[in-house]
Amino acid sequence: MKKLIFGVVIAALLSGCVYTGTNFDESKLANVHKGETTKQEVISYFGNPSTTTVDSDGNELLMWTYSIGSAFGADAKVLTVKTHDGKVESYSVSKSKI
Numbered sequence: 351m352k353k354l355i356f357g358v359v360i361a362a363l364l365s366g367c368v369y370t371g372t373n374f375d376e377s378k379l380a381n382v383h384k385g386e387t388t389k390q391e392v393i394s395y396f397g398n399p400s401t402t403t404v405d406s407d408g409n410e411l412l413m414w415t416y417s418i419g420s421a422f423g424a425d426a427k428v429l430t431v432k433t434h435d436g437k438v439e440s441y442s443v444s445k446s447k448i
């Protein structure tokens with residue numbers, strides 16, 4: 351009986367999930383319109399970005415990253431929003447299995 355309990359505990363520990371970042375709701379992208387939606391509106395939809403940088407043209411790049419992993423692999427997704435003069439110029443979502 352002790353071996354069975356030990357086995358169940360080990361299996362539970364190995365199957366636990368680990369995640370980083372904040373999961374973002376992709377359905378909210380329906381509210382994002384190029385040239386119209388502001389940076390502040392995007393932040394209100396997805397929360398504070400994981401990373402903010404400025405490219406060589408002065409555009410601000412906002413990135414939200416989320417990954418979840420287990421003993422069986424990991425999945426990651428990244429939302430990148432490029433803004434110019436405070437308005438959305440473009441956005442993309444990428445997903446990958448790690």
